[in-house]
Amino acid sequence: MPRRILIVSEDRVGAVLGGAAIRAYEIARCLTDLGDVTLAAPGEEPAGLAPARHVPFEPANPRALRPVIDEAEVVVLRPTSPLVTGWLRASNARVVYDLNDPMPLDILEAHAASSRPRQLLWSTIALDQFLDALHSGHHFICGGARQRDLYLGAMLASRLIGPAAYSADPSFRTFIDRVPFGIPSEAPRRVDGAGPRARWPHIGEDAQIVLWNGGIWNWLDPVTAVEAAAKAAERNPRLRLVFMLPAPGSGHGPEAREARAARELAGRLDALDRVVFFHDRLVPYAERASWLLDADCMLSTNLDHLESNFAFRTRLLDCFWVGVPAVCTAGDELGDLLQRSGGGRAVPYGDAGAVADALVEVLDRGPGAYREALLEAGKSLAWPTVVGPLRRFVQLPAPPRALGDPLARRASRPLGRGRAAAIRLARRLRP
Numbered sequence: 001m002p003r004r005i006l007i008v009s010e011d012r013v014g015a016v017l018g019g020a021a022i023r024a025y026e027i028a029r030c031l032t033d034l035g036d037v038t039l040a041a042p043g044e045e046p047a048g049l050a051p052a053r054h055v056p057f058e059p060a061n062p063r064a065l066r067p068v069i070d071e072a073e074v075v076v077l078r079p080t081s082p083l084v085t086g087w088l089r090a091s092n093a094r095v096v097y098d099l100n101d102p103m104p105l106d107i108l109e110a111h112a113a114s115s116r117p118r119q120l121l122w123s124t125i126a127l128d129q130f131l132d133a134l135h136s137g138h139h140f141i142c143g144g145a146r147q148r149d150l151y152l153g154a155m156l157a158s159r160l161i162g163p164a165a166y167s168a169d170p171s172f173r174t175f176i177d178r179v180p181f182g183i184p185s186e187a188p189r190r191v192d193g194a195g196p197r198a199r200w201p202h203i204g205e206d207a208q209i210v211l212w213n214g215g216i217w218n219w220l221d222p223v224t225a226v227e228a229a230a231k232a233a234e235r236n237p238r239l240r241l242v243f244m245l246p247a248p249g250s251g252h253g254p255e256a257r258e259a260r261a262a263r264e265l266a267g268r269l270d271a272l273d274r275v276v277f278f279h280d281r282l283v284p285y286a287e288r289a290s291w292l293l294d295a296d297c298m299l300s301t302n303l304d305h306l307e308s309n310f311a312f313r314t315r316l317l318d319c320f321w322v323g324v325p326a327v328c329t330a331g332d333e334l335g336d337l338l339q340r341s342g343g344g345r346a347v348p349y350g351d352a353g354a355v356a357d358a359l360v361e362v363l364d365r366g367p368g369a370y371r372e373a374l375l376e377a378g379k380s381l382a383w384p385t386v387v388g389p390l391r392r393f394v395q396l397p398a399p400p401r402a403l404g405d406p407l408a409r410r411a412s413r414p415l416g417r418g419r420a421a422a423i424r425l426a427r428r429l430r431p
Contacts, residue, residue, distance in 0.1 A: 003035035003394055006068055006093070007052075008077035008084075010059040012043040017285040019214075019314055020078070021046075023100065023181060027076065028052045030387045034394055040068055047286065069093065074394050076141075079103065079133035089136055094400040096393050097137040099151055100181065104130050105307045109219040113254040134158055135404030139393045141179035143312030144333040150310050151176055160403040175403065179390045181314040182383035183321040188289035195290035196242045200277055203240055208363045210327075211295035212243045214315035218255060219308060221301040221329070221350060222262035226276055228301075228355035230269045235360050241276045241299065244283060244291055292318050297344075297362050298326035304349040308332060319343055320378030323371035327358040341377040343370050 009024035011017075017025060025046055028039040037052035045054035057064035062084055069075060069087050076096045077084075088095050107126040111119045134140075134155060142148050152172065155161050161172070168174065196209055203209070210229060216222050222243070229241035247259035266272040283291060292298075298319050302308045308331065316334040319326045320343070328335045330346035339346045345358035362370075 006072035009041040013041040014044040015284045016282045079129040096139045097133040100143040138400035140176040177389035182386040185382040194287035195294040207240045208296040216259035227352040231356035232359040292322045300328040325370035343374040
């Protein structure tokens with residue numbers, strides 16, 4: 001039977017899409033054959049969404065979500081505020097929580113430079129929303145096998161893996177399964193006037209572009225990337241490192257700490273706007289392929305901490321879409337896949353010399369040496385393929401039943417109202 005399916009994203013949609021917005025947008029497009037799909041998200045309707053429809057709302061005042069939740073038979077969203085969680089519990093919808101981003105770990109790193117009270121506040125909010133989701137959701141999707149193990153451990157510690165649920169499905173895939181970030185099923189297409197060569201005409205037609213194809217977040221390691229590019233350029237003068245997206249926020253807040261450090265290092269090394277280039281504006285989703293296709297190599301380096309161990313580093317997926325190799329930090333699932341598929345080189349944490357050696361090697365071989373292996377590995381990563389487990393959840397006929405105890409959920413409602421008020425206050429106090 002057709003379903004009324006609601007996909008919720010707190011990330012803004014429109015011509016420009018961030019990572020979480022891309023995921024919600026692509027999932028919505030992949031489910032339209034199963035029923036009437038609505039994408040609820042701040043912003044304007046993104047191109048190509050139809051036949052799904054768009055309903056705008058603002059996360060700070062999500063009242064517009066209430067009627068579409070009441071209409072839905074299936075709701076897919078990330079762990080959310082106690083207010084919205086209460087509406088979901090009161091509905092008859094099957095609730096699928098998307099745990100692709102390990103938010104409690106992300107928040108620890110995102111606020112690492114904040115005051116200790118602020119760190120504690122936001123860490124508590126993120127963990128509280130995550131645990132609330134575990135107790136109230138019917139199904140869960142995540143990025144990789146490591147994430148699934150992490151969340152199964154959380155369920156076990158929360159007493160949610162009991163005899164009844166285990167007897168129903170010893171694999172527990174009825175409750176939690178992998179739906180990793182995917183790649184478009186359409187071939188990448190250039191847009192005239194877009195990409196690094198168009199943005200910086202003086203970069204040189206013979207330049208070999210190493211592209212940092214994503215944001216510069218504090219849990220990443222752009223400083224090592226800049227140092228390595230400067231070292232590699234001594235052996236390969238054609239090398240140019242391009243950071244595709246600007247620093248987070250205004251570029252001056254604590255969330256842009258690593259971006260500022262990378263830019264300052266490029267200046268000290270006399271590499272800024274000569275070997276290393278920082279883009280100062282967002283890239284529309286339709287123009288993203290032009291940036292990727294201009295690259296001879298992708299680069300992704302990150303720091304050694306919990307977030308990097310459990311992240312599904314989605315920027316590396318672009319390599320499998322456009323057939324361009326990458327140099328990346330070893331240790332996460334996509335880095336391992338890249339290495340196994342012969343699509344690039346994985347290097348140790350924080351080792352600028354190893355990164356420089358890998359860049360020189362990959363650029364010397366050229367992207368053509370890696371293209372076939374990357375495109376072959378990418379066939380199993382297309383969005384219509386990876387959403388398979390979610391399609392199964394959406395089509396289940398039986399009435400949904402959460403893992404958590406209904407009596408405990410009812411007892412937590414007064415506390416939930418207090419938490420909702422605390423979160424609204426914290427949002428107003430956010431720098």
